[in-house]
Amino acid sequence: MLDFINRIFGRESSSSRNVAKERLRLVLVHDRAGVSPELLESLKADLINVISNYMEIDEDGLDVSLDSSENQVALVANIPVKKMKRKFETESA
Amino acid sequence: MGEVIVITSGKGGVGKTTTSANLGAGLASAGSRVCLIDADIGLRNLDVVMGLENRIVYDLVDVTSGNCSFRKALIKDKRFDKLFLMPAAQTKDKTAVNPAQMEVLCNEIKDDFDYVLIDCPAGIEQGFRNAIAGADQAIVVTTPEVSAVRDADRIIGLLEKEDLREPKLIVNRMRHQMVKHGDMMSIDDIIEILAIDLLGVVPEDELVVVSTNRGEMVVLNNNSKSGQAYRNIVRRIRGEDVPMMSLEDSGLFGKLRRIIGLK
Ligand SMILES: Nc1ncnc2c1ncn2[C@@H]1O[C@H](COP(=O)(O)OP(=O)(O)OP(=O)(O)O)[C@@H](O)[C@H]1O
Ligand SMILES: [Mg+2]
Numbered sequence: 001m002l003d004f005i006n007r008i009f010g011r012e013s014s015s016s017r018n019v020a021k022e023r024l025r026l027v028l029v030h031d032r033a034g035v036s037p038e039l040l041e042s043l044k045a046d047l048i049n050v051i052s053n054y055m056e057i058d059e060d061g062l063d064v065s066l067d068s069s070e071n072q073v074a075l076v077a078n079i080p081v082k083k084m085k086r087k088f089e090t091e092s093a
Numbered sequence: 094m095g096e097v098i099v100i101t102s103g104k105g106g107v108g109k110t111t112t113s114a115n116l117g118a119g120l121a122s123a124g125s126r127v128c129l130i131d132a133d134i135g136l137r138n139l140d141v142v143m144g145l146e147n148r149i150v151y152d153l154v155d156v157t158s159g160n161c162s163f164r165k166a167l168i169k170d171k172r173f174d175k176l177f178l179m180p181a182a183q184t185k186d187k188t189a190v191n192p193a194q195m196e197v198l199c200n201e202i203k204d205d206f207d208y209v210l211i212d213c214p215a216g217i218e219q220g221f222r223n224a225i226a227g228a229d230q231a232i233v234v235t236t237p238e239v240s241a242v243r244d245a246d247r248i249i250g251l252l253e254k255e256d257l258r259e260p261k262l263i264v265n266r267m268r269h270q271m272v273k274h275g276d277m278m279s280i281d282d283i284i285e286i287l288a289i290d291l292l293g294v295v296p297e298d299e300l301v302v303v304s305t306n307r308g309e310m311v312v313l314n315n316n317s318k319s320g321q322a323y324r325n326i327v328r329r330i331r332g333e334d335v336p337m338m339s340l341e342d343s344g345l346f347g348k349l350r351r352i353i354g355l356k
Contacts, residue, residue: 015275020239021282027239028246028286036250 022071029073033066040064047077056083095126095203098210098330099228101252103244105215107236108265111301112323113212114142115312119327121176122313125207128167130199131181132224133214134189140180144308145170154182157194163202172313177206187219192226199227208330217251225252231260232292237267237278246287261292263326268297280337293326294337295319 033039044064051057058080067076100113110133117129131139134153140146151166156179163179170176179202182189203209213224225231231252235245245262252260264280271277284291298319304311312323321338328335 017272017275017278017282020278021286024239024242024278024286027243031243031247032250 026068026071026073030066030068047079051079053085054088055081055085057081095128095206095208096230097199097203097228098208098230098232099132099213099225099257100210100232100234101213101221101224101248102215102234102241103217103248104235104241107241108234108263108295109215110138110142110212111305112232112234112263112265112295113139113210115310115320115323116327116330117176117178117208117210118143118170118173118310119312119323120208120210120330121170121173123327123331124175125331126175126205127173128177128179128202128206128209130179130202130209130211132195132211132220134181134220134223135183135186136214137181137183139178139212140168141308142305143170143178143310145178145180146308149180152180152182153198154185154189157190157198163198187214187223190223191219192222195223195226197227217247221248221251225255225257228257231257232263233260233289234263234265235283235287236265237272237283242278242283242286249287249289260289262287262289263293263295264291265295266297267294291337292329293322295322295326 044062047064048057048059048062061078061080063078065076067074100109100116102109110131113129117127121127129139129143130153131137132153133139137152140149145168148168151161153166155161156163156166167177167179170178199209199211211224211228214220233245233248233252235241249260252258262284264283267280268277272279280291280294296318298311298317300314300317301311301319304314311317311320312327314320325335325338
């Protein structure tokens with residue numbers, strides 16, 4: 001029913017207006033990340049810091065990228081682990 | 094000392110030149126001293142849009158290369174004695190001018206005017222770099238289409254890198270009927286995506302084409318919606334607080350939609 005109402009009122013989610021908006025949102029995730037590679041570099045450094053509290057990782061083998069499928073963009077991180085720490089340190093501890 | 098405002102877009106054909114001419118004429122008719130600079134070297138257009146094409150003797154490249162003073166190259170508009178145009182060179186290309194020269198020129202010109210408006214060429218190459226070099230502020234023009242908004246986003250990023258922070262947005266060729274039917278992105282959609290301040294919305298209007306055919310500016314036509322939109326933008330640039338024109342769908346369905354909470 002709501003779907004029907006939405007349709008007469010021009011709000012169905014498949015309207016070309018909504019499709020346009022969604023496509024833009026996705027493409028801009030890539031554009032903005034591509035225009036400032038510093039963003040991903042800085043994210044990498046922060047990730048290394050956080051993860052090092054829990055495990056020893058291979059920093060050179062670390063790979064962070066954006067991966068897009070049909071209707072979403074995912075942040076994909078491949079982080080080779082060398083060793084787990086027996087005792088972990090958290091900020092709050 | 095005046096303000097130098099660059100009018101840019103990334104994507105071509107979205108209305109930079111039309112916007113420059115109309116804001117220039119609008120500001121001049123409101124009493125400001127205005128100089129328009131056509132920075133689209135090789136594709137000179139602002140002169141014909143303003144109906145001043147028969148009066149060009151010197152051009153921008155003559156000035157930056159030291160062939161003549163900037164005052165000598167300026168063309169005085171026939172309608173307003175406070176409106177001037179610095180035409181682009183038509184036979185050279187954009188490498189005939191560099192950003193440092195543009196900065197010097199803008200700094201010199203702005204002493205004589207309240208507003209210096211620069212009509213930027215499409216693209217992000219040297220023509221764009223030249224056009225923004227001497228600017229204090231930027232206006233980004235887009236249309237409600239995916240490609241134009243995407244390019245606007247890129248341009249906003251580049252402007253911020255060049256320290257032209259907080260550019261303002263003009264959405265041109267808006268068709269509210271289409272938005273209403275779910276066939277065009279709305280102003281809210283675009284603002285949400287680009288996250289910048291809105292300076293104004295200009296509707297799609299045949300009178301823009303009719304005026305341009307005659308070398309006239311629609312901003313001077315009191316019976317046009319687009320003219321009204323440009324006049325509102327002019328007042329906002331001059332510091333007045335003017336509410337956004339309501340071309341929005343306050344029709345029956347729009348109201349109903351708000352009542353039943355679908356908006
Ligand atoms: N609001 C409008 N309604 C109808 N037509 C318009 C409107 N704005 C611009 N146009 C038309 O769109 C065309 C392109 O406009 P304009 O030349 O101003 O774009 P531009 O961004 O300067 O292009 P370029 O990138 O080539 O310099 C022109 O024919 C103009 O008359
Ligand atoms: Mg143009």
